[in-house]
Amino acid sequence: MRPRVAPSPDLSSSLSACIARRGLKSTRQRQAILGAFLASSGHVTVVDLLARARAADPGVSPATVYRTLRLLAECGLAKPQRFHGSPTMYEIVAGREHHDHLVCTRCGRVVEFEDARIERLQTAVARARGFTVTSHRMELYGLCRLCRPARPGRKAGSAGRRSRAKRR
């Protein structure tokens, strides 16, 4: 429903720039895949992306999707994310800063967030253990507003994990 990520044309030009800079070529397939990627909600699987790209251009092979995603990642436009048990998802990196994820274990919805307080504590905790942190990942799994049952007196047990709903 709501457009979570504005399909900024900046990314297209970023890719063009990165392609030009490296002496690479702009092809029909790459356009289709990039288009499908940008039109996505921000997090797509390879399978999803292949289907979407094929809608625009039937002659796109899985291998090219993988190769293009790697290219996008190298250009800093996409980032692979491996959530819990689901296949690798690629997210749009629109020059945005680092962020972490809330993942609904029922509907699969992914919400991004960032919290400076947590980041500070992470750095502090690591330093206390002799580590210099260069990166981190944090994922919170649970039920989103829509999937949460309305029952008031819920136990916090390990119950809530249903199989994710697939959206394709």
Add this chain to the structure above:
Amino acid sequence: MRPRVAPSPDLSSSLSACIARRGLKSTRQRQAILGAFLASSGHVTVVDLLARARAADPGVSPATVYRTLRLLAECGLAKPQRFHGSPTMYEIVAGREHHDHLVCTRCGRVVEFEDARIERLQTAVARARGFTVTSHRMELYGLCRLCRPARPGRKAGSAGRRSRAKRR
């Protein structure tokens, strides 16, 4: 060097209990694998575990290691962890509470930690976005004390990621 996790005999009995409860059998291979698992530093790959188990009993196949690890996980004694780019590691769950991980990107060392302040913030952040958190994962990647170069004026860039050293 230092014994990170005491090879508590409790776990052996826990497994026995879980095996008995389910009407399963205690076999030579399972003993070897459990022994190797408990003798580990707390985080092992399947490859590692297979090698260690074979030291005790050469007739252990990979399939049995996988099957036994699944059994251990179902009994609540082991937990699979997928760190950054490394193969799945299994960690000993000695009835210990939840914890998160510091991972050295150079030597592969894994240090566990827990921080109530961070956990509280996680819950709060999630609630603010309409999520009820049931679980989470957090990994901090960086250099441990031993691997950190002594240079004072380091840049925080994306430099630090070398390939992990394997220990086998």
Add this chain to the structure above:
DNA sequence: CTGAGTGCAAATTATTTGCATCTAC
């Protein structure tokens, strides 16, 4: 004895790669 467990090899799943062909520049 008998059902659970095991080894092996084949099957799966996710992804990469070699190669002949094609095409953007």
Add this chain to the structure above:
DNA sequence: GTAGATGCAAATAATTTGCACTCAG
């Protein structure tokens, strides 16, 4: 025209599974 790109199929890598055989209880 040529280096880079693509499709296909074969190759990897990690893990699971079918099946005949073995063994713990």
